[in-house]
Amino acid sequence: MIPLEILALTLPLLGAILPWLLRKQHTLRNGCTVLLSLALLATVIQLLPAALQGESSSEDNSVVLGSIAPGLDFMLEVDALGLIFALVASSLWILNSIYSIGYMYRLYGADFEGQERYWSCFALAILAAMGIAFSGNLLTLFLFYELMTFSTWPLITHHRSAASKRSGRIYLFILVGSSTLLLLTAIVWTWVLTGTVRFEAGGILADSASPTQISLLILLFFFGTAKTAIFPLHQWLPNAMVAPTPVSALLHAVAVVKAGVFTVLKLSTMIIGPAAMQASWGAEVVAWFAAGTILLTSVIALSKQELKARLAYSTIGQLNYIVLGAAVAFPAALQGGALHIAMHAYGKITLFFAAGAIYVVSQKTRVDQLDGIGRRMPWTMTAFFIGTISTLGLPPMGGTWSKWLLCVGMIEAHQWAFLGTLLISTLLGLGYLLPIPIRAFFAKENAAAAVKGYEDHGEAPWACRIPLIVSALACLVLFFWPGIYAQLAAMIEGSAP
Amino acid sequence: MLNFLQPWADHFPVLLVLIPLLGGVLAPIFGRGSRGWAWAVLTTGCATIIAIEMLLVVRSGGAISYPLGGWPAPFGIELRVDLLSAIVALVVTSVGWIVTIHSRRSVQVEIPRDRLGPFWSVWLLAITGLLGIIVTGDAFNMYVLLEISALTIYGLIAMGRSRDRKALVSAFNYLILGSIGASFILIAIGLLYAHTGTLNMSDLHQRLQASDGGATVMTARAFLLVGLSLKMALFPLHFWMPAAYSTAPSAVASLLSATATKVGIYMAMRFLYTVLPTEGGALTDPNVWLLGGCAGAAIFYGSIQASRQPSLSLLLAYSSVAQVGYIVLGLAVGHIDAMTGSILHLMFHALMKGGLFLCAGIFIYRLGSNDFTQLAGIGRRMPWTSAAVVLGGLGMIGVPGTSGFISKLHLLRGLLLADHPILAMLVLLGSAMAAIYTWKFVEIAYLKPVAEDAEEIREVPFDMLWPVWLLIGSSIWLGLNPAPVVELAADAARALLGGGG
Numbered sequence: 001m002i003p004l005e006i007l008a009l010t011l012p013l014l015g016a017i018l019p020w021l022l023r024k025q026h027t028l029r030n031g032c033t034v035l036l037s038l039a040l041l042a043t044v045i046q047l048l049p050a051a052l053q054g055e056s057s058s059e060d061n062s063v064v065l066g067s068i069a070p071g072l073d074f075m076l077e078v079d080a081l082g083l084i085f086a087l088v089a090s091s092l093w094i095l096n097s098i099y100s101i102g103y104m105y106r107l108y109g110a111d112f113e114g115q116e117r118y119w120s121c122f123a124l125a126i127l128a129a130m131g132i133a134f135s136g137n138l139l140t141l142f143l144f145y146e147l148m149t150f151s152t153w154p155l156i157t158h159h160r161s162a163a164s165k166r167s168g169r170i171y172l173f174i175l176v177g178s179s180t181l182l183l184l185t186a187i188v189w190t191w192v193l194t195g196t197v198r199f200e201a202g203g204i205l206a207d208s209a210s211p212t213q214i215s216l217l218i219l220l221f222f223f224g225t226a227k228t229a230i231f232p233l234h235q236w237l238p239n240a241m242v243a244p245t246p247v248s249a250l251l252h253a254v255a256v257v258k259a260g261v262f263t264v265l266k267l268s269t270m271i272i273g274p275a276a277m278q279a280s281w282g283a284e285v286v287a288w289f290a291a292g293t294i295l296l297t298s299v300i301a302l303s304k305q306e307l308k309a310r311l312a313y314s315t316i317g318q319l320n321y322i323v324l325g326a327a328v329a330f331p332a333a334l335q336g337g338a339l340h341i342a343m344h345a346y347g348k349i350t351l352f353f354a355a356g357a358i359y360v361v362s363q364k365t366r367v368d369q370l371d372g373i374g375r376r377m378p379w380t381m382t383a384f385f386i387g388t389i390s391t392l393g394l395p396p397m398g399g400t401w402s403k404w405l406l407c408v409g410m411i412e413a414h415q416w417a418f419l420g421t422l423l424i425s426t427l428l429g430l431g432y433l434l435p436i437p438i439r440a441f442f443a444k445e446n447a448a449a450a451v452k453g454y455e456d457h458g459e460a461p462w463a464c465r466i467p468l469i470v471s472a473l474a475c476l477v478l479f480f481w482p483g484i485y486a487q488l489a490a491m492i493e494g495s496a497p
Numbered sequence: 498m499l500n501f502l503q504p505w506a507d508h509f510p511v512l513l514v515l516i517p518l519l520g521g522v523l524a525p526i527f528g529r530g531s532r533g534w535a536w537a538v539l540t541t542g543c544a545t546i547i548a549i550e551m552l553l554v555v556r557s558g559g560a561i562s563y564p565l566g567g568w569p570a571p572f573g574i575e576l577r578v579d580l581l582s583a584i585v586a587l588v589v590t591s592v593g594w595i596v597t598i599h600s601r602r603s604v605q606v607e608i609p610r611d612r613l614g615p616f617w618s619v620w621l622l623a624i625t626g627l628l629g630i631i632v633t634g635d636a637f638n639m640y641v642l643l644e645i646s647a648l649t650i651y652g653l654i655a656m657g658r659s660r661d662r663k664a665l666v667s668a669f670n671y672l673i674l675g676s677i678g679a680s681f682i683l684i685a686i687g688l689l690y691a692h693t694g695t696l697n698m699s700d701l702h703q704r705l706q707a708s709d710g711g712a713t714v715m716t717a718r719a720f721l722l723v724g725l726s727l728k729m730a731l732f733p734l735h736f737w738m739p740a741a742y743s744t745a746p747s748a749v750a751s752l753l754s755a756t757a758t759k760v761g762i763y764m765a766m767r768f769l770y771t772v773l774p775t776e777g778g779a780l781t782d783p784n785v786w787l788l789g790g791c792a793g794a795a796i797f798y799g800s801i802q803a804s805r806q807p808s809l810s811l812l813l814a815y816s817s818v819a820q821v822g823y824i825v826l827g828l829a830v831g832h833i834d835a836m837t838g839s840i841l842h843l844m845f846h847a848l849m850k851g852g853l854f855l856c857a858g859i860f861i862y863r864l865g866s867n868d869f870t871q872l873a874g875i876g877r878r879m880p881w882t883s884a885a886v887v888l889g890g891l892g893m894i895g896v897p898g899t900s901g902f903i904s905k906l907h908l909l910r911g912l913l914l915a916d917h918p919i920l921a922m923l924v925l926l927g928s929a930m931a932a933i934y935t936w937k938f939v940e941i942a943y944l945k946p947v948a949e950d951a952e953e954i955r956e957v958p959f960d961m962l963w964p965v966w967l968l969i970g971s972s973i974w975l976g977l978n979p980a981p982v983v984e985l986a987a988d989a990a991r992a993l994l995g996g997g998g
Contacts (some may be wrong), residue, residue, distance in 0.1 A: 067980040069901055069987075074977070143897035148897065160944045169942075172936060180895075180928045185921070187907045 003063045005076040008086065010132045010363055011040045015123030017114040030101050033119060037094040044086045047078050052487060056072035059471050061155075062136045071196060074143060079199075080491035081269070084338055085262045086133040088345045092254040093126050095467035097239045098201055099353055100246040102463025106360050107244075113424070117154050122250065124151035129255040138187045138197040139151050140272065141263060143467035144178070145227070148259055149175045154176050155247040159255070167239040173385030174226050174236040183224025186217050190271065199266065201493045203273020214272065215282030219268050222286045227260025227321050229295040230286075238312045245356030248308060253349035254313045261322040265337055266272050268326040268494040277329035278413070281411060287327035290320040291421040296378045298428035305366050308356050311348070314391065317425055324418060327404050332407025339482070339489040340402035344389065346474045350387030351433075354380050355459035363451040367436055372445030374437065383472035390475035392429045398478025401486065420438060502550055506796060509551040510563040510576040510632045515543050515623060521621030529613035534601045537617045541593060541594040541624065548590040552583040556985070561994075562634070567753065571697035577634030580989040581840065581851055584730040585763045586631045591850045592755040592968070593624050598962035599855050602726060602957075603862045607746045609659050623649035623752070627760045636686045636772065637696045639764070641731070643728075644681065648676045662859070667740035674737045681724030685997030700771050705774045714774065722787070729761030731788075731825055732795030739802075739814035741753035747858025750810065750897060754817055755851030760845055762824050766774075769828070770773075770993050778994045779831040783917055788829035793923045795822030800930035803938055809857045809867040811884075812934055813850065815894055819927055820846050826920060827908045835907050835911025836990035841983065842904035844974055845892070849901065852887040852968030856882050859957050874947035878954045881962050882944045886967045890935030892972050895928045900976040903983065927960070 002010070015036045022029040065074040080396040100122070104112055112118075128151060131144030149172070157168040191197050205214055230475045238250055248388040251257060268277050277283045294317045300311035318340070323339030357380045358373065359366055374381035386397060393403030403422065447455070459465060478485065505512065520540030527533045554559060558577035564570060578586070597620070608616050628645025633639050651672045657664030662743060690696055705714060723734070725744040730738040738758070742750045762846045780788070799819030806812040824846070827839030859882045860867035860875070876883040892899035903922060912921040956962070977983055 066978045068906070069980065139897070146896050147898065150891070154943070157944055160946070165940060165944050169936070176894075176932045180932075181922075181925050182929075184909070185925060186911060188906065188921075191653075192910055192913045287808050288734050454891060 003076075004043055005063050005078060008040060008043050008047075008075075008090075008134065009127055011036050011043065012123045012127035014129060016120045016268055018123075018126065019119035022117045024117060029119065030097075033123070034094065035088065036123075037097050037126075040130075041094060044090045047086075048484065051078055051080055051083050052491075065140075066322045068139070071140060072191075073137070074140045074141050075230065076131075076134040077199070078134055079489040081262065081265060081338055081491075081493075082133040082135075084485060084488050085343055085367065086130060086494075088258060088342050089126060089129040089133065089254050091250075092345060092349055092471070093348065094204065094439060095314040095353075095471055096122075096203050096246055096249055098346050099467040100250070100464055100486045102461045102465075103245065103246050103356050103360055106464070107462055109250075114158060118158060121151050121154045125155070125250060125255045126370045127151075129259060130260045133366070135199075139197060140192065140497060142183065142187055143264070145183075145259060145263065146176075146179060147188040148227075149179070149349050152247075152251065153303055155250070156243045158244055158247065160243065161242070164242045165220050167242045169334075170239045171236045174233050178226035178233055180451055181219045181224070184219035189217060190219070197269035201270065202277055203269070203271055203362055205271060206276045207271040211280060214276050215280045215285075218277070218280055218282030219288060220274060221272070222264055222323065222327070224293060225260050225263045225267075227257055228264055229257060229260070229293075230289055230320060230323055231296060234293065234297070237316055238309055241306070241308045245308070245352060245359060248312075249349050249356070252312070252352055253345040257315060258321050258345060259399050261319050261326070261341060263339070264326045265334065265341075265492070269334060274329040274331075274493075277327065285331065287324055287415070287418065289346070290323040290327060291418050293317070294321040294324070294421055294425045294426075298425045298432070301432045302428065304432075305368060307358070307365055307367050307370070307436070308352075308377045310367060311351050311355060312435065314429065315348055317429070318348070318391065321403070321406055321422065322422075325409060327417060328409055328418065330409045330412040332405050332412055332458035334492060335489045336402050336405030336407075336409050338492050339405060339485055342479060342485045343393075343399045343402040343475075346386045346471050346478065347390035347397070349382050349470040350468055350475065351391065353464065353471065354384040354387065357434055357464045357468060360464060361460050362454045362459040364449070369446070369449040370436060371439050371443035371449070374440035375445070376457060379459055379465055379469060381437055384440070386475050388433045392426055392433065394426075396479045397475045398482065401482050402405055402481060405489075498528050499546070499550065501685050506550070506554060507965055508563070509547055509554065510561055510578050511565065512995075513544060513547050513551065513590075513632055514629045516540060516547065517621045517625040517628060518575075521618050521625055524618035524621055525614040525632045527614070527617075529610060530780070531601060533614055533617040534604070535598075536618070537597050537621055538594070540621055541590060541597045544628065545587075545590040545594045546623070548587040548599050551578060552587050555580055555583040557660050557963060560578050561777050563780070570865070571695050571700040575634040575697055580985070581763070581766065582631045584840065584844065584985065584989055585759060586628060587847070588711055588759060588847045589627050589631065590755045592746060592929065593752060593823075593847050595964045595967055596751045596851060597857065599616030600751070600858070602961055603744065603748050606862060607660050607976050608656055609749075612656060616653075619649045619652050619754070622751075623653060624756070627756055629884035630760050631763060634698050636689065636698055636701060639680065640683050640686055643679055643764075645681060646757070646760070650753060651675070652787070653749040657745045657749065659662060659703040659747070660959060661744045661847050663703070663740070664744035667737070667744045669743045671737045676725040681720045683962070684956055685720035685724065688713050692717070698767070700815055701772050702774075705772070707916045714818075718784075720786075721773070724763045725761060726791065729758050729765060729825070730818060730821055732798055732822065733791070735795065735821070735839065738818065742814040742854070743744070743808065743810035743816070746855065747810075747861050751851050751854035751858060754813070754854050755847040758821055759815065759847055762821065762828070762843060765825070766828055766993060770831075777871070780829065785829050789824055789920055792822040792829060793920055795819060795825070796923055797930075800927050801935065804930065804934040807868055809869070809871075809872065809938065810854070813853050813857055816931065816934060817850060818930070820850065820893070823905070823908060823924065823927070826924065827911060830912060830915045830917060830920070831967055831994060832911040832915035833990055833994055834907050834914060835988070836994060837983065838908030838911055838990050841979075841985040842901075844982065844986070845900035845904050845975065848968050848972040848975075849889045849892040852965050852972065853893075854884045855965045855968065856889070860960060862961070863954055863957060869899070869937075869941050873945035874942070875954075876942035878947065879956050881956055882965070885965050886942070887975060888969050890931075890938060892969075893977070894931040898973070898976050900972045900979065901937040903976055903979045907983070917985045938981050
């Protein structure tokens with residue numbers, strides 16, 4: 001029988017090939033894509049029981065794909081942290097596929113240009129996410145990390161306009177530049193120092209590198225992973241907003257940025273090791289950069305009138321919560337960071353789905369145009385409200401738990417400044433996100449803000465509305481039953497005090 | 498091993514030279530049509546099979562020594578094939594074979610009809626010269642074969658004149674510079690002969706190692722370094738290459754980029770490590786700094802220039818300048834891992850750049866030129882060729898999953914272990930800059946709209962496409978499953994650094 005990890009890579013691969021085979025049979029292709037995404041979720045769920053029973057990092061459950069040299073393989077291995085990411089990516093792929101159909105069909109017609117490329121690259125990005133989640137060593141992770149960068153570039157430049165070309169350049173420049181110059185250096189250096197690139201509980205560096213080397217490596221690793229959008233490498237994310245909204249959702253919630261924060265958590269727990277992280281000045285520097293990013297982007301978000309840009313800066317802030325958790329590396333902070341991958345994903349994808357739904361029916365992109373829109377689009381704006389609360393980490397939404405754990409982690413580490421950062425950024429978040437749903441429901445509609453030809457609109461098409469309702473419900477459910485995610489987060493390396 | 502070849506096993510080294518030589522001499526009688534091409538395919542195919550078998554023999558039984566005419570070395574001419582020569586011979590023959598298979602149509606379009614017979618003859622003789630350099634164990638013999646390959650290559654480049662008149666100028670420039678390079682090598686060999694009284698390479702190495710060298714050897718080394726740098730187009734002596742590669746017939750450009758510079762690099766490895774005296778298997782510091790500095794500058798300069806070129810051929814040629822830099826870098830440092838990376842990159846770059854130049858040739862075949870102004874929106878009109886360029890470009894960058902990554906990984910490890918972190922950073926910087934020039938093509942091919950008045954362009958026939966995809970596909974395959982090749986390269990590197998074969 002095929003190992004499930006391989007199956008989890010094969011299904012998206014099929015999804016990447018299918019659009020080229022079924023160029024004319026759109027319905028069949030859509031059906032197959034949704035079915036594949038369901039099958040992928042089922043596969044990931046199949047992997048859960050074994051991981052939950054514990055001892056996930058033993059030698060025997062790794063799968064070797066190919067070998068470069070003795071001790072240097074492309075290999076897959078399942079652990080708790082990887083399962084969190086895989087569950088998030090596979091479950092949201094289902095929603096995003098359905099949403100893509102609704103969004104792209106409504107805006108560009110059933111036969112939109114470059115659709116084979118669109119669906120194919122989308123599936124490739126999911127393939128990369130699965131590969132990153134289940135990678136058993138740094139080399140495999142790097143392979144899929146770069147695959148993700150290159151497979152999402154055609155999505156970002158989907159419109160082929162001058163603006164999308166520019167964004168594509170910035171995207172590649174920052175992501176490829178940082179990963180080849182910094183991340184690859186760090187990987188090879190680790191290989192030279194320790195003779196291995198395996199992920200191991202407690203890290204592999206502590207015994208074979210001096211404190212200064214560890215600190216330098218931490219800097220190389222954390223700034224090499226620019227997918228976390230840490231300042232000053234955050235510019236690619238707001239610029240990628242020119243892409244169609246489902247792509248933004250893929251970037252912000254499903255795959256790309258989550259791959260970044262997943263990577264830093266993995267590095268912190270299984271390469272450098274929590275103990276070494278806590279002792280090093282490199283981690284301290286990273287933590288200050290992350291905290292600075294959180295505050296800076298919250299302030300920038302306040303000033304942005306473009307809805308998607310505001311959401312983008314909010315994402316950067318939220319991501320750096322996780323980077324902060326990974327850098328502080330106290331048990332609760334790591335656990336909170338891992339949980340935040342999931343919680344932020346469901347909240348943020350709801351917000352992006354809603355922003356896209358609004359654009360589809362009304363062509364509105366600016367926050368100040370949205371007064372009173374809640375009465376026309378009650379479902380969408382209710383979901384937006386739920387997503388807002390969850391993103392800010394307030395009860396009764398799922399985001400509460402991860403933020404709670406992160407705060408506990410800062411207290412454990414006696415990092416009062418960082419605790420303050422988290423709280424202040426929540427307040428700022430209230431300032432830039434909450435007014436949107438409130439004004440949507442309670443302010444008077446401004447007729448002058450309507451886009452010509454779209455004055456009298458109703459709700460978004462069902463294919464757009466269902467995914468955002470489901471993801472909003474997920475936020476709610478995860479507050480009362482954080483269940484599987486909380487269990488997995490409690491199991492990641494270094495989360496036990 | 499193929500059974501019917503068993504009786505010939507002892508003669509593989511000489512067969513590798515004789516087969517293309519005979520093929521070249523006989524080629525004109527097959528005329529101008531497809532038969533001449535079929536003959537070239539047959540000849541290069543036989544040479545490839547011999548090269549494969551020879552690699553297997555060397556792998557299992559160690560280096561082969563073949564006394565020409567039965568005169569034992571060091572009195573007669575010795576052909577000597579160790580692991581490194583067997584690898585390079587396989588690269589030259591196999592890529593040469595695939596390029597030959599591909600180029601039936603493009604040669605018919607680009608070469609004047611009355612030159613078609615001689616063309617295949619010269620083509621095979623060029624391959625003969627290159628293979629001869631690889632298998633010979635005699636320094637003067639190597640010089641003679643170098644001249645054979647060089648003279649034929651000048652002719653091949655000049656045949657690009659029907660498409661681009663500049664081919665004559667660039668062939669002439671290359672002739673002058675190539676001759677200077679060859680003379681320098683000849684002077685060096687003469688000096689070494691005067692000093693030691695022998696021309697056999699292993700004999701030379703032993704005697705030079707035993708003597709204290711002195712001024713004669715140092716002068717010889719200087720002449721050799723300059724001559725070889727010219728031959729392998731190492732910065733700052735690279736300037737003949739972009740002109741020659743971009744004006745030569747496209748099939749010739751593919752052949753040369755995959756084989757000729759590689760053979761130059763092979764000669765450098767041979768002379769620096771197994772002929773000239775080494776310090777416990779390594780180069781002396783001034784040599785390391787000179788070669789390493791030139792290589793570093795080549796990476797930097799080549800990558801920058803590549804991103805500023807107006808046509809795909811020129812872009813690829815300048816990218817070759819940079820890639821030669823990578824290989825020489827590993828060669829200069831002389832650490833086992835770096836040398837492994839060098840040998841790997843020598844193989845992988847031949848695959849990738851050969852495939853890329855074939856693509857450039859395909860664009861010429863369809864569009865008449867491969868200027869970027871003509872390539873706007875080509876990604877949708879010629880999807881298979883464009884996709885091959887993108888994959889090859891990813892290999893140039895060294896994206897994980899491509900073979901370019903494997904060689905750079907070993908190179909980086911070697912540079913770090915040999916305490917050259919600055920050179921390691923240069924390698925990484927070069928990769929990032931490769932992303933810039935690769936993406937120049939990607940943006941033009943996929944994001945630019947097709948010009949309004951552009952005529953209908955269709956993808957080329959399958960018989961031109963599959964050799965391209967064979968080269969590019971194998972470079973990807975070797976990026977995912979490189980273990981056997983890495984082992985091979987590591988053994989070759991170990992043999993080279995151990996001094997002698």
